[in-house]
Structures are given as structure tokens and as C-alpha cells.
Amino acid sequence: MDTKTIITDTHTHLYSEEFKEDRNEMIQRAIDAGVSRFFIPAIDSSYTASMYDLEKAYPENVFLMMGLHPTHVKEDYEAELQHVKEELTKRKFYAIGEIGIDLYWDKTHLKEQQDAFRTQIQLAKEYQLPIVIHCREAFDEIFEILEEEKSDDLFGIFHCFTGTYEQAVRAISFNMKLGIGGVVTFKNGKIDQFLQQIDLQHIVLETDSPYLAPVPYRGKRNESSYILNVASKLAEIYRVSVAEIAEKTTENSKAIFGI
Template sequence: MMITDTHTHLYSEAFDEDRSIIIQKAIDLGVGRFFIPAIDSTYTQRMLDLEKEFPKYVYLMTGLHPTHVKENFREELSHVEEMLSTHKFYAIGEIGIDLYWDKKYLKEQQIAFKSQIQLAKKYNLPIVIHCRDAFDEVFEILEEERGVDLKGIFHCFTGTYDQALKAISYNMMLGIGGVVTFKNGKIDTFLSDIDLKHIVLETDSPYLAPTPYRGKRNESSYIVNVLEKLADIHQIPKEQVALVTTNNSIEVFGV
């Protein structure tokens, strides 16, 4: 059984003490593919080092995370483009809009999001979207950029059923992680009505650990809990969930 974690920050400082152990633990449970989203230029070297250490398992993205869009965002976007010209990446992400913490840089976030979508199109890459308290703003830009060359993943999807259908209409997979196991997560109430062909698995580790680890550091191995929850929701064997969602990830990332 091959499981794919489409979103895990394995280069995070949270894993500095036991990174190799954590990765091997996940591999032993069948997680054979780890897709690594970017945050900003300060993490680039960590990501490259991770890929060098685990070349058979790690697939890197590049991009500027919306919460790291500040006054210097154009310099950061230049770094993203420079990386694309010098290294192999499998997506532009994570990118998007986040209005949960601060709305100060909304305009800059919108510019950065749109610019990176266009960069993804230029390099024929998928995008991985971060959206928090900003569905309307994200959908507005996706509508402007709608087309056959737009594809990707709506990471950590926590919206409504209607928002799920809208995300899918823009050629986005829904990234489902630990939230699906939360009692108040809500997405478990309608995911049975979403065809599995639109879903990929993720952890977002070290964040958003699933039940029964909620509140603790998340790990890629905990994706098994997400897998089991989806198998229960769809009333199918977990092996089938692993197969379909991994095939979906191959469709998105091209590998």
C-alpha cells in the first residue's frame, strides 16, 4: 500500500531532533512520497538539504506563503523565479491568501498569489493553495486565472460543500488532513458526497495533528489516521483510499 503525503513541512525546526526517525517511521507505514511546500527564502536551504538526504522520497515545491508576504514580497518572488530556473520543483506552493492573523498585506497577498499562479502556468506546474478566512478572495483570483492550464490542490480544505464544489470547478484537488478527524471539523459531514477522485491526503505536519494526537506535533505517519477516517466516510477499504489518492497526486504533480 503506497500512501502519499501531499503536504508536509519536514524541514521544520520542529523535527530538528528526530527528523530521520520521523521520516523512517512514516516510510515503514507505507508513506512513500512526501511533497514539501515552501514558506519563504529563509527555508530554501533546509528544503534542498532534505531532498539531498531523502532523494527517493522527497519532492519539493517553491513559493511564497501568504503569511510571509511583507514589504519585501517582490524580492521573495524573484527568489522563487530564480529557484525555478536552477532547480527541479513539482509545484508552486504553498501560495494563497490568509486573513486570519492580519489583513494589513491583503493587496500584497493578492498580487503575490496572482503572480505565482502565472509563474506556475509559465513552468507548467500545479499550484498548492493556502486559504484561511479568505475563500472569497481566493476564488476571485482563481476565477480570473481559470483555464486548462490552471490545476493544483486546495491545501487543508476546511470549507463548505458548495465551496468544495467550487474549488473542484477550478481543477483543484481537495487536500484532506487532520481536520477531517476533528469532532467540530465539519468537512466529514459532506465528504461522502465528494468523489474520491477529487481528494488527496496530507498532514501539514508539524501542524494540525489528527485525533487522537490533536494539539501535539503532527507527523507524516499520522496520515494513516486521515486515511482510515476517509475509508470510514466512503465505506471502502483503506487500501483503495491509498491507491486512488496516490494516483490523484500523480495526476496533479506529474510524478
């Protein structure tokens, strides 16, 4: 790939504890590989300071989101949402995320998750920001809220998309791009079977590092440089060069994040 090719990782938890031994080396590996734009989702207030530190260290490369992750919606979720609201008044963010519904680990807080998702969609509209959706075993619940909230000013990314072709089409109908990561390289990932029917303009690349490493690193710690394995798989699916995948998906990321 030529040196001008820019790859965008639209979803990476670079502040994760899993990188504490070698964070700077790991980020440098990615930058050396052409991955020069990192969009950083929030989880909850306990990570805010480390997100700001990361941005300070890499001001040209790191772009922050603000939000409350659905698996961190607990009894104190209203205080956490208050933190999100306060941070939004202080500075610029590039998205509200990651937000959504996760029924894989725990179903006890479904009502709170729905409320937090709705509230944060409304914040995104207020600040004219995209949303970045986390969905695990909750397509119906998420689509129900997107249907209620749908409007021209609601747009974003369906992060780590693992649904069916029908669900992909539906997600796109809500002005969402599909975040494609390591799952596309898995033998049982299934999305590789229909992706070529989805126009490349609806796709962005992501790693979700340190999670969901692509083949051949599956089961190991993921990192942003491994996005090249995802790009290679997409190049194979769409029968275009990796450079074209990089260019188109970066263009798509700019359409969402405005940068």
C-alpha cells in the same frame, strides 16, 4: 495493509524546526508505515537550503515545491518573489506552493498577498506546474483570483480544505483536488459531514505536519505517519478499505504532480 500500498503525503513541512531533534526517525516511522512520497511546500527563502538538504538525504521520497507562503508576504515580498523566480530557473520543482491568501493572522497585507498569489499563479502556468493553495478565512478573495486566472492550464490542490460543500464544488470546478488532513478527524471539523458527496477522484491526503495533528494526537506535534489516521477516517466516510484510499489518493497525487 499490504506492503505494496503506497501512501502519499501531499503536504508536509519535514524541514520544520519542530523536527530538529528527531527528523530522521520521524521520516523513517512514516516510511515504515507505507508513507513513501512526501511533497514539501515552500514558505520563504529562509527555508530553501533546508529543503534542498532534505531532498539530498531522501532523493527517492522527497519532492519539492517552490513558492512564497501568504503569511510571509511582507513589505519585502517582491524580493521574495524574485527568489522564487530565480530558483525556478535553476532546477525542477513539482508545484508552486504553498501560495494563496491568509486573513486569519493579519489583514494589513491583503493587497500584497493578492499580488503575490496572482504572480505565482502566472509562474505556475509558465512552468506548467500545479499550484498548492493555502486559504485561511479568504475563500472569497481566493475564488475571485482563481476566476480571473482560470484556464485549462491552471490546476492543483486546495490544501487543508476546510470549507463547505458548496466551496468544495467550486474549488473542484477550478481543476483543484481537495487536500484532506487532520481536520477531517475533528469533532467540529464539519467536512466529514459532506465529503461522501465528493467523488474520491477529487481527494488527496496530507498532514501539514507539524501542524493540525489528527485525533487522537490533536494539539500535539503532527508527523507524516499520522496520515494513516486520516486515511482510516476517509475509509470510514467512503466505506472502502484504507488500501483503496491509499491507492486512489496516490493516483490522484500523480495526476497533479506528474510523478
